[in-house]
Amino acid sequence: AQRVTQPEKLLSVFKGAPVELKCNYSYSGSPELFWYVQYSRQRLQLLLRHISRESIKGFTADLNKGETSFHLKKPFAQEEDSAMYYCALRSRRQLTFGSGTQLTVLP
Amino acid sequence: DTGVSQDPRHKITKRGQNVTFRCDPISEHNRLYWYRQTLGQGPEFLTYFQNEAQLEKSRLLSDRFSAERPKGSFSTLEIQRTEQGDSAMYLCASSLSGATDYEQYFGPGTRLTVT
Numbered sequence: 001a002q003r004v005t006q007p008e009k010l011l012s013v014f015k016g017a018p019v020e021l022k023c024n025y026s027y028s029g030s031p032e033l034f035w036y037v038q039y040s041r042q043r044l045q046l047l048l049r050h051i052s053r054e055s056i057k058g059f060t061a062d063l064n065k066g067e068t069s070f071h072l073k074k075p076f077a078q079e080e081d082s083a084m085y086y087c088a089l090r091s092r093r094q095l096t097f098g099s100g101t102q103l104t105v106l107p
Numbered sequence: 108d109t110g111v112s113q114d115p116r117h118k119i120t121k122r123g124q125n126v127t128f129r130c131d132p133i134s135e136h137n138r139l140y141w142y143r144q145t146l147g148q149g150p151e152f153l154t155y156f157q158n159e160a161q162l163e164k165s166r167l168l169s170d171r172f173s174a175e176r177p178k179g180s181f182s183t184l185e186i187q188r189t190e191q192g193d194s195a196m197y198l199c200a201s202s203l204s205g206a207t208d209y210e211q212y213f214g215p216g217t218r219l220t221v222t
Contacts, residue, residue, distance in 0.1 A: 032209065043110070044150070044198070044213040086149050090209060093138070094163060097149030
């Protein structure tokens, strides 16, 4: 069975500092991984997908199969990045989510 | 708003009562998903429809839970004989089969409180 682990429930950084949100997974097949974000009073939305390898809102995430990780990174955090971030693994149409990390970017 | 909509947004019910939630997906989306989210956890998959066919069900979906999508458009999730452990946010999502199937669009959720 697949599993997604986000070890940090809360993460605070200062504006302009680098940020890394950790995600580890266990899955027997070839994983398809995503980061979803939920801003305050908004619905859950897709932030990025590992296959696309693109940067969205300055965030990037690299799939490391050796370490079974998919950490989310941004070199310079902004206050508007404050949100709940969920790492998710997709298999057979369903998503398995981690428990989420609440990121707070302090001024 | 052309996104996924859910009704009601909040439901308070007494233990033992039945409740039904509705989800209206994005109009052209043929795939529809239900998830449950409890406090401090990420969403957990419950079930998935392609058009009107229910193709996958999680072990979380006990016999008290039933979901339908009769005409391949809106879906309902019914919980019979509710228990306090059913208190959660119930999320609906939809996607379009094909190249962009990977992206699930989520609704605002229905928060259920069982007293």
